[in-house]
Amino acid sequence: MTDGAPNSDADAGCVGRADPVGTVRRSRRRFLAAAGAAGTAGLAGCSSGSPFGSSTETPGEVSFSDFRGSGPLVESRPPLEGTRIEDLPELSGELDVYLGGGESGLYRDLVSLFEGIYPDFTGRIRAYGAAEAANTIVTEGESTPADVFWSVDAGSLGAVAAEGLTATLPDEVVEPVPDTFHPDGQWVGTAGRARAVPYNTDQLSADQIPDTVMDFPGAAPLGGAMGWAPTYGAFQAFVTAMRVLVGRDRTERWLRGMLDAGVSEYQDEFLVSNAVAEGEIAAGFANHYYALRVRSSRPDAPLDLAFTSGDAGALINVAGAAQLAPSDDEELARNFIRHLLSAEAQEFFATRTYAYPTIPGIPPVGGLPTIDELDPPELDLTELSDVQPTLELLRETGVL
Amino acid sequence: MPTDGDDASGGGGVLAHRWGEETAGGTAGLLLAAAAVAVAIAVLSPVLWLVLRAAEVGVVEAVALATSPTALGVLVNSLLLVGLVTAASLALGVPLAVLTVQTDLPFGRFWTVVAALPLVLPSYVGAFAYVSAFGPRGELADLLAPLGVRVPTIYGLEGTVLVLTLFVYPYVFLTTRASLLSFDTAQLEAARTLNHDYRSAFRRIVLPQIAPGVTAGALLVALYALSDFGTPAIMQYDAFTRVIYVELGAFGQGRATVLALELLGVTALVLALESRVGPDESGGYGSAASSSTVLELGRLRWPATLFPAAVATFTLALPVSILAMWLLRSGPAYAGGGLAFEWSFGLNSVSASLLAAAATVVLALPVAYYAGRSDSVAARLAERSTYVGYAMPGVVLALALVFFGTRYAPGLYQTLPLLVFAYVVRFLPQAVGTTRSSVLGVDADLVGAARTLGEPPRGAFRRVTLPLIAPGLVAGATLVFLTTMKELPATLVLHPTGFTTLVTYIWRVQEAGYYGRAALPALALVAVSGLSMVLLLRQEGTDG
Numbered sequence: 001m002t003d004g005a006p007n008s009d010a011d012a013g014c015v016g017r018a019d020p021v022g023t024v025r026r027s028r029r030r031f032l033a034a035a036g037a038a039g040t041a042g043l044a045g046c047s048s049g050s051p052f053g054s055s056t057e058t059p060g061e062v063s064f065s066d067f068r069g070s071g072p073l074v075e076s077r078p079p080l081e082g083t084r085i086e087d088l089p090e091l092s093g094e095l096d097v098y099l100g101g102g103e104s105g106l107y108r109d110l111v112s113l114f115e116g117i118y119p120d121f122t123g124r125i126r127a128y129g130a131a132e133a134a135n136t137i138v139t140e141g142e143s144t145p146a147d148v149f150w151s152v153d154a155g156s157l158g159a160v161a162a163e164g165l166t167a168t169l170p171d172e173v174v175e176p177v178p179d180t181f182h183p184d185g186q187w188v189g190t191a192g193r194a195r196a197v198p199y200n201t202d203q204l205s206a207d208q209i210p211d212t213v214m215d216f217p218g219a220a221p222l223g224g225a226m227g228w229a230p231t232y233g234a235f236q237a238f239v240t241a242m243r244v245l246v247g248r249d250r251t252e253r254w255l256r257g258m259l260d261a262g263v264s265e266y267q268d269e270f271l272v273s274n275a276v277a278e279g280e281i282a283a284g285f286a287n288h289y290y291a292l293r294v295r296s297s298r299p300d301a302p303l304d305l306a307f308t309s310g311d312a313g314a315l316i317n318v319a320g321a322a323q324l325a326p327s328d329d330e331e332l333a334r335n336f337i338r339h340l341l342s343a344e345a346q347e348f349f350a351t352r353t354y355a356y357p358t359i360p361g362i363p364p365v366g367g368l369p370t371i372d373e374l375d376p377p378e379l380d381l382t383e384l385s386d387v388q389p390t391l392e393l394l395r396e397t398g399v400l
Numbered sequence: 401m402p403t404d405g406d407d408a409s410g411g412g413g414v415l416a417h418r419w420g421e422e423t424a425g426g427t428a429g430l431l432l433a434a435a436a437v438a439v440a441i442a443v444l445s446p447v448l449w450l451v452l453r454a455a456e457v458g459v460v461e462a463v464a465l466a467t468s469p470t471a472l473g474v475l476v477n478s479l480l481l482v483g484l485v486t487a488a489s490l491a492l493g494v495p496l497a498v499l500t501v502q503t504d505l506p507f508g509r510f511w512t513v514v515a516a517l518p519l520v521l522p523s524y525v526g527a528f529a530y531v532s533a534f535g536p537r538g539e540l541a542d543l544l545a546p547l548g549v550r551v552p553t554i555y556g557l558e559g560t561v562l563v564l565t566l567f568v569y570p571y572v573f574l575t576t577r578a579s580l581l582s583f584d585t586a587q588l589e590a591a592r593t594l595n596h597d598y599r600s601a602f603r604r605i606v607l608p609q610i611a612p613g614v615t616a617g618a619l620l621v622a623l624y625a626l627s628d629f630g631t632p633a634i635m636q637y638d639a640f641t642r643v644i645y646v647e648l649g650a651f652g653q654g655r656a657t658v659l660a661l662e663l664l665g666v667t668a669l670v671l672a673l674e675s676r677v678g679p680d681e682s683g684g685y686g687s688a689a690s691s692s693t694v695l696e697l698g699r700l701r702w703p704a705t706l707f708p709a710a711v712a713t714f715t716l717a718l719p720v721s722i723l724a725m726w727l728l729r730s731g732p733a734y735a736g737g738g739l740a741f742e743w744s745f746g747l748n749s750v751s752a753s754l755l756a757a758a759a760t761v762v763l764a765l766p767v768a769y770y771a772g773r774s775d776s777v778a779a780r781l782a783e784r785s786t787y788v789g790y791a792m793p794g795v796v797l798a799l800a801l802v803f804f805g806t807r808y809a810p811g812l813y814q815t816l817p818l819l820v821f822a823y824v825v826r827f828l829p830q831a832v833g834t835t836r837s838s839v840l841g842v843d844a845d846l847v848g849a850a851r852t853l854g855e856p857p858r859g860a861f862r863r864v865t866l867p868l869i870a871p872g873l874v875a876g877a878t879l880v881f882l883t884t885m886k887e888l889p890a891t892l893v894l895h896p897t898g899f900t901t902l903v904t905y906i907w908r909v910q911e912a913g914y915y916g917r918a919a920l921p922a923l924a925l926v927a928v929s930g931l932s933m934v935l936l937l938r939q940e941g942t943d944g
Contacts, residue, residue, distance in 0.1 A: 096897070105908055124897045126814075127908055131649040132795065136893060138653070139799050143806040145814065145897075159651045231633070231646055267634055387650035395470050400638075400646060 062086055062117055067110075067344040069351035072299045073292060073366040077351070081361025082343030083176060089335050091121040096145050097336075098126050100133035101152030101319070106353050110345060114336075123336075130156040130233060137324070138163050147327035148336055150190070152319040155237055158382035161186035166322040173334055176341050176359045181318050183380050189318030190340045191349035192356035194307065194374055195238050198276045198291040199283035202302040209283065209306040213313030214246070217257025224262035225282035227272045230399045234269060234287050234317065240390045242312035244383050248393065255397045270294075277301040285313075289354035292366045296354075305368070309375040316376040317384065318358060319349075428857055433778060435766035440782040443789045443825045446800035447664065450792075453803075454661050457654040465655055466662045470643070478626060478640045478666065481560060485625040486618050488565040493572025494614060496708060498602075501580040503695045503704070511708040512577070513934050518715035519570040519879070520929030522886040522903065524630025525922050526567045529719035530554055531634060532726075560635040566715045567631075568624050571830075571879070572617035578834050578875040579613025580606075582841035582868065598695050612840050616833030619674050620879075623667060623791045623829070629889075640666070641793050648795060660796045667791035671784050720926065727919035741905065741917070746924050749901040750932075752816065752891075753884040756823035760880040761873055763824060764831035768872075771832070772839030786832050789825035794889030797822060801894060814896050822890040827883050831876030838872025839865075882929050902928075 062085045068074065091114060099107055111123035126146075128136060134156035137144050144165070151157050160166055166186040174182040181189030197209055208221045216222060229235050243251045266272045269286035270293065276284050277294045279302070291305050308314045321340055323333040339345060346357040356364050356371050363370055394400040454462055465471060499505050500512045518526075533540040534554040553559070583606065591601040632639040640663045647656035697704050764786075771783035789797060801822055805813035812818040842865055850860040888903050895904065902921045909917035 126895075126897055127904070128892060129649070131651060132893070134651065135648060135653055135799060136802055139802045140806045143810060143813075155651075231642070231649075233649055236650065265636055267636075385651060388652055388655075391646060391650050391652070 062344060064344055064347065066113055066116075067348040067351075069348075069365075071296050073296050073354065074351045077347070077365075078363060080343055080347060080363075082346060082359050083338075083341070085117065085339060085342045085344050088338050088342060091118045091332065091335055091339065093120065093329060093332050094122045094124055095147050095329065095332050095336055096124045096126075097148045097150055098128065098133045098137060098146040099150055100128055100130035100156050106348075107150065109352070110340075110348050113348075114339060131159075134159045137165060141165070142326050144324060144326055146324050147329050147333040148321055149187075149324055150319070150321040150340070152193075153233055153237065153384075154187070154189070154318050154320055154381035155233070155240075155385035155387065157187040157320050157322050158385035160322060160324075161382070162385065165325050167325045167327070167330065169323060169337065170334065173338050173341070178358070178360070180381070181320070181358045183382055187320045187322035188337060188341070189320045189358040189381075190337075190345075191319045191353060192316045192358055192371060193234070193287045193289055193318070194356060194376070195234075195313055195315045195317075196286060196288040196291065197283055197306040197308070197313070198273045198286050198303055199306055200276050200279050200281075200302050201304050202279060203282040206304070206306055211309050213242070213308045213311050214250070214254060216313075217254060217261050222261065222283060226258065226261065227264040227266055227275050227281040227284035228258070229266045229269050229272050229286070230394060232268050235285060236387050236390055236394070237317055237384045238285065238312055238315055239394065240384050240387055241315045241377065241379055243390055243393065244379060244386075245312055245377050248389070252393060252397060255393065255399050259397065259399065273303070277303040287317075288356075288368065292354040292368075295366070307369065307374060311377055314374060314376050315379070316356065316371070316374065317381060319355070432766055432770050433774075436770035436782040437778060439763045439767050439828075440785040443828055444785050445804070446792065446797055446825060447788060449800040449803050450657050450661055450664070450796065453654060453657040457658055462658045465658050471659065471662065474638055474640055474643050475662070475666065477557075477638050478663075480557065481564070481632070481637065481639055482622045482625045482670070484557075484561045485564045485568065486622045488561060489569035489572045489621045490614070490618055492565065492569040492711060493617060494576050496573050496711065497576035497580055498695075499704060499708065501577055502585075502606075503697050504701060505697065505704055505708075506701060507705070511705065513930070514712045514716065515573050515708055516570045516878075516933055517712075517926075517930050518567050519574075519882050520885065520926050520933065521567055521715070521719055522630070522888070522906075522922075522925070523564060523567040523628055524634060524888075525723070525906070525918070526715075526719050527563045527631045527634040529722040530559065530563050532722050533718060534559075555636045557637055560632050560637040560639075563635060564625050564628065564631050566711075568621050571620040571624070572614065574875050574879060575613045575617035575620070575834050575837060576610055577613075578871045579610035579837050579841065581871040582838045583609055584843070609841065610837075613834070613837035615674060616837050619670070619787065620790075620830060620833060622670055622674075623787060626663065626667060626670070627791045627793055629793060629795075644793055644796065653799070656796065660793060663793070664788060664791060667788060670791075671787055675780070675784070720923070723919045723922050726916045727923070741920055742900070743924075745900045745902050745905050745921065746928055748899055749885050749903070749925070750928060752819065752823070752899075752901060753881045755816070755820045756827065756884040757877045757881040759820055760824050760828055760831045761835075761877045764828055764835050764876060765873070767828075768832045768835035769839055772836045783832060783836065787829040790827065790829045792826075794826065794887065795893070797825060798890045798893035801890075805894075814894065816896055816899070819891065819894045819896070822894050823880070823884045823887065826887065826890060827880045830879040830883065831873070834875040834879065835869060835872040838869035842868045878933060881932060885925060885929050 068077070097111065108125055108127075111125060115121055115123060126133075130151045130153040133149065133151060137146060137149060137160050140146075141163075142165075149157065149160055149166070157166075161184070168185045169182070169188055174185060174188045177188055181192070199206075199209055203225070204221055208219070210216055210219050216226070239251065239255070242254065264275070264281055266275060266284075269284075270290045272281075272284040272286045273290035273294050275281050276291075277298065283306075288305055291303055294301055294303055321337045323330065323337060327333050341359060343359070343362060346359050346362040349355045350357045350362055350364055354365060356368075360371075391400065457465075496511075496515045500508050500515060505511060531554060554562075587605055588601055591605050592598070596604065626639075627641060628639075629641040629645055633642050633645065640659065644656050644659045644663070647653075647659060767782055767786055771779045773779075792800075801818060802813075805818055809818070846868075847860050847864050850864045851857070855863060886903055888907055891901055891904055892907065895901065902925045906918045906921050906925075909921075
């Protein structure tokens, strides 16, 4: 991802405004690496403020600031690149959208913003859990009233695609997004979330977190001090990824090892991250944005994130959107999905849901490593829908 | 079908013949039976879809799954949970009902409302509140820690039983209460003039007659414990529903269906068991409903209020305080989600719940009346089958109706009528149970007298029977209204697009991790439901 360079350049050039979570060391390293390659692009962005910032808006244009979040994690944003909403075909008509997953509240806000821009556009939204939405669409089959399925979990999109209920998205829709986030064109990733290890900085230092997830069961400072949420979909996707990557036997050993080391069970990964912040446990397994959400409310919480390398622990799963094949309004559905990939919408995901944007021109918030600094495993995300063998394994080992 | 009438009063004789004439005889009786059976078939129809789906799994795999060690372990867990919650609910519900109906407890009306109110709190909200308070690092645990008090862990069987009991015992309370109100206190007075003390009179006279109401409530509690998902999930206890949920979340619809059918099998077992140990339901002795005091508490009058007060502390004061705390504490993270709360959500909840309560009571009447008046196999089956939908996990029922709606009734899909039908399927037994126990309490002689005085069957029903069973109908309507207000999974899947209710909103913000945002709608839910319960209980009071 070559686009990473100018952004990082800007981070460093505007030091003092950027980088609220305190990854100064990383930024400086990135600055040194990027300075020769990227020239003055970042400095330009720094002196004039964001090229998409409200100061450069002219009346009648879509205001970028409407899409941006607020709070301690979003104090400053570097220059952004991507297709602007004004460059896209207008949205008009009624669109039935099935939302899958917990970000529905925020996703609704984005649809409301679109409705504000286009008076003729109405997004008719139904919210479900991710798997529940997929199950509902599969049960509805050809008679589904939905035009678009927009879900926080690639596995649920894969399950609907596997039933032949999605349409292949044309190149003009998926082109801005790296290939890994639209493996077969049946859906396209709209925002990413990384598996991460939230840890309590009062109890652990970053170098006490192993670099590979397979080393966790034996790691001394983590014994009896870890937490996970085994009924949570993201955790099951993580174990599924591990199964696909290293095989069932090693996954089984890993699970038993974690149990032997003593691991606390939570209902979901927000609770895991909260428990880490409160010192109830020293570290846990959770999607990255839950820790950011905790920090957004309590900036002084002793909580930071560690990432493993090249394994299931570093999995990047995506929220994504699919056009449903039975839809009778294909053009609107496709245009809607293009809007989800606009620079404005991607900035929305980055600054309001703390997700990883899936177009390279928009960096994540909160001092997170950029998506190209992470080291996710090589994996077809659609394989994450193969959860059944994972469940068998989880039950066999007594995790569930 | 005069023979049905003969069976009805068990004891046979003259009374039975009068019943035969009034209810089961001729066209009226046939119509009643037909209506009852039609309702039963309608509410059983989702099971048909489940069987069809399960058939896709294949018999061998289905049997293997149903008898796997995991499934059997879960079965044992679920039965244990059901037994304990039912027993504990009886221990709370029956004394509270007797205290508020038959004694001179101070502020009886107030305690009645307070004792019934926990039903308005969704048990998953209650469970969250309890984990918040007593969980590791919970509010109360933190508060008590400096004093050297260590709160025992809330997770597991004990916590699940505690929370479920606290929020479902009102089923026993309300059905027992309805029976007590239909009970003729003159008999009790007679017993006491014969030198029986209250305890002995209660055991020999009252208990046999309110037993149908008590068991109806116990059955509702048992089936709720069997089908509730939220509480066992939050309390980390492996019950049936948790496994089914995990399967559904993993796109294992077929396997989830097999487990759901196994759960329904357990339901059938519970129903059979209940009808075996059920009381002798021969005939009705009751006359006018009565709530006059029959037991003077004397010196215990004020201390007796400690019991309902203690229960209220744990069912209402504690969770509401936790909710209020969430509300007040909403910092930036708790305020996120971008979901503005609108009061129209409350209006949606109320209108859907009113429709569901009305539809359910109308449909429950023929089933309850038929079952209360006839002992035939058809009557028994019609009544029992209404309980099956109640034990079906909401999500499974919802998917069954999605299948039905999209294929056979596309015009109804994602409309209010189909949603209301889902509520009827889910909650019909609540109205059938309370209505039937009132029907059993109706004095056959009174109806017979009305007939002798020239009233046609319909007139006798309207002028004599209906007023007598009104407390049962009202109790049923209350239960359906309140449980519909807080029903979640079926609402999520089947609501008309854009039709947000309090619980779908609560679910949405809670799913996103914004507990603070759930506080206001949860409190609104408690307030609206509480208010309606006060109104309904007040109306009930004027019937006597």
